[in-house]
Amino acid sequence: MASNYDVTKEEIEEIAGVNPLRCMRCGRCSAACPSFDNMKYHPHQFVAMVENGEIDALMESESSIYKCMSCMACIERCPRQVQPARLIEAVRLAVVRKQGQNHLTPDDIPALLDPDLPQQALVSAYRKFTK
Numbered sequence: 001m002a003s004n005y006d007v008t009k010e011e012i013e014e015i016a017g018v019n020p021l022r023c024m025r026c027g028r029c030s031a032a033c034p035s036f037d038n039m040k041y042h043p044h045q046f047v048a049m050v051e052n053g054e055i056d057a058l059m060e061s062e063s064s065i066y067k068c069m070s071c072m073a074c075i076e077r078c079p080r081q082v083q084p085a086r087l088i089e090a091v092r093l094a095v096v097r098k099q100g101q102n103h104l105t106p107d108d109i110p111a112l113l114d115p116d117l118p119q120q121a122l123v124s125a126y127r128k129f130t131k
Contacts, residue, residue, distance in 0.1 A: 007094045009053040016090035020051040022080045029074035029084045038067040043074040043084035050087050058091045065092045093128055 013019065029043040036042055041049060041057075041064040049058055058064060065088055074084040109126070 007055050007059065007098065009050055009055055012050055012055060012087065012090045012094060015093060016083070016086040018083045018086050018090075020047045020082065020087065023047045023051070023082045024080060026079065028077040028079065029082070032073040032077040033068075034071060034073065035067045035069055039064045043088070046088055046091075047082055047084050050091075055091070055094075059095050059098070064088070065095065068092075096128065 009020075023044065025044055025048065027044050029047075030036055030045075033039070033043050040061045046058065046064060049055075068085065068088045070085055070089065072085050075081075075086070078084070106126070109122070113122070
C-alpha cells in the first residue's frame with residue numbers, strides 16, 4: 001500500500017523515543033484520557049497502530065492527534081512506561097513537517113522572541129521546527 005506521507009513507524013518511534021512493543025494493551029492510558037470521547041483512536045489504539053505501521057491513518061485523523069491535550073495522564077497510568085502522549089506528539093510533529101510548516105531556522109528565532117515568553121515554549125518550538 002502506497003503511503004501518502006512517506007513517514008515510517010521507525011521515524012515516529014525515533015521522534016518520540018518510545019518503544020510501542022512495550023504496550024500490553026491494558027487500556028489504562030485510555031481510561032485516564034480526558035479527551036477519550038473526542039478521539040477517533042484512543043491512546044492504547046494509537047500505540048497499537050504505530051506498532052503496526054498504520055502511520056498514514058493516524059496522520060489523517062485530526063480528531064486523534066489534535067484532540068490530545070498533552071496532559072500526560074496516559075503516561076502516568078501506564079504500567080510499562082510506553083508514553084502514548086509522546087507518540088501522539090510525534091505524529092502531530094510529522095504532520096506539521098509534511099505540511100511544509102517547518103520553515104524556521106535558528107537564525108529566524110531571535111527576531112520573533114517576546115521577552116515574556118516562557119523558556120519552555122522556546123525549547124518546544126525549536127524542537128518542533130527543526131529536524
